[in-house]
Each structure stands twice: as C-alpha cells, then as structure tokens.
Amino acid sequence: MTHADLPQFDPIKAAWNTVATYSNYDEAQDAVNRLNAEGFPIEHLDIIGSDLRLVERVTGPANKLRAAANGAFSGAGMGAVLGLVMGLFSPGFTWLAMTVVGAVIGTIWGAGFGFAAHAFGGGRKTFTSTRGLVATHYDLVARGGRTEQARILLAGTNP
Template sequence: MNEQAARRTIASYETYQEAERAVDHLADRGFPVERVAIVGQDVRLVEQVTGRMGLGWAALHGAASGAMPGALIGWIFGLLNWLDPVVSGLLLALYGLVFGALVGALLGLLAHAAQRGRRDFASVSFMQPSRYDVVADDAVAEHAVQLLAQLPSGSSAARRSSRPRSGPTIT
C-alpha cells in the first residue's frame, strides 16, 4: 500500500461489523481491498467499572497476575535439568505458580493499600469510536462506491452523504 496515496471516505457506518461487511462485499467482487481501510472516527475512552475492589479482591487479582508468570519461569528453569527435564519442569512450574501467586497477592495488597481509598473499584478501559469510515485510494474510490451501492441492505439501509450520519453513509 502506498502511504502517500490520497484517500477519501466512501462509506460510514455506526458499527465495525457493518464496515467489515462492506469491505467483505468489496473483496467478494474482486475489488483490490489492499487499497481500502476502516478508520474509527471520534474515538473516546470508556472505562467500564466492573466492581468494588477491597483487600480480598486486590489480593486475588494480584495472585492471578503473579501465578502464570511464576509457573512459566519455573517451567523454563525445570527444563534446564539434564537428568529429567519433564518432571523437573512440572515440579518447578508448580512451585513457581505458588510462589508467583503469593508474591502477586502481596504486591496486589500493597498497591491497593498505597491508593489509600482513592480507587476502591476495578475497571476495564477501552477505546470506542462513534463511527467507522471506509476509505479508499482516490484512484479506485468511484469503483468502490459503485460496488457498495450493490450491497444488500442489512440491519440499516445505506444513506447518501446529504443525510445525517446516523447510519451507513455512502458518499
């Protein structure tokens, strides 16, 4: 793909699945989809609160975070045993899992205590665009618009760019 190529929006959709469906439609018609991109517009950060975070939950989250790396490191060290690497690997992986869980729980408790009650909740953050534009290189944009005009309407019908951007917009 040429990074310098001028591009223009050929359609806009409310959901990523609709934009993906449009690009799939282009691919099915033999369109050079390597000249197309899906661009999330008006991105916002959403932090979804998943629950309260007390000392018990902080220790549990820390233990879960430490257990897997501990098991992996123990397993790798166990494989270095020349006499019986399988048994050594499994045994040291078990020791590493326990040690990693204990260290993780301790670090989780310390991190939660360091917050001093300012953040007594757990959350997950993600980026969420308000719409998804399908853009194409100028040289092939008209052809893409023609092909997208043939796209069977799904959950929402295509609208011309003169209308509001509340659904897919083909320009």
C-alpha cells in the first residue's frame, strides 16, 4: 500500500462527518467500542485529537545518583540484548552466560555514562520529567456516508 492509497484527512469534510466530540481519548475509544459491539463497520471511523498541547510531567529532582541509576538500567537492558544476540551463535547454554555478562557490563558502563553525563553535562535542567502530546478534545469522525448511522447507534447505547 502506497501513501496515495491511504485515506487522506480533509478537515472540511471531517467537520460535516463528526459523529461526536469528547473531552478525553478514553471516551472516544469507548464510543468506538460501543459502535463495534453494535456491528458498525469501525474501519470507517477516525478519532481526531485537536488543539494539541505539550505536557511535561515533572517526576522528581535530577541528581547524580538518579542519573547513574537510570544509566545502569538502560545499560543493563542494552547489554543483555547484545549478549543474547551474540550468545545465539554459541553452542549449548553459552547464550545464557553471555546474556548475564552482557547485562552486568552494560549496567556498569551505563551507570558510569549516566553519572558522567549529569556531572559534566552542564545542563540547566535540575529535574527529571516525561513529555507527551495531549489534545484538548477528540472528534469521532465517520467516513463513507456513515455519520448518521453512527450517531443513531451511539444515541441508542448507554455510555
């Protein structure tokens, strides 16, 4: 399937095909689930988030110990995967030993790099956080002339 084969979003058509508007994604997802339970062909639906906002949730202070711990965790995972891949080409249960050794080496290197990055990075950010995009509202849009059918089915089901 090429890009030309994919259905393209047209905001003008979507304005006329909006089945319902929801304040959060879970409500829009529940509406799709209800329509699916009613036998509606849900492959003709889109959930469109509008008015996006970047939300950064502060998870705590950043310090050298936390940076080293995060680096150790990441390094352990990377080392275990690399050890496993290399161990797959070894006879017997050597793969297990290589996975463990890779995780240990990755933990040590990851902790060192995490500590050094925080200690010598010179950044101004003194906290840790996670980022995500959040829409202020979500429109449930039906394609292919199925808007009214979807509205009727949603009106007849309990939320």
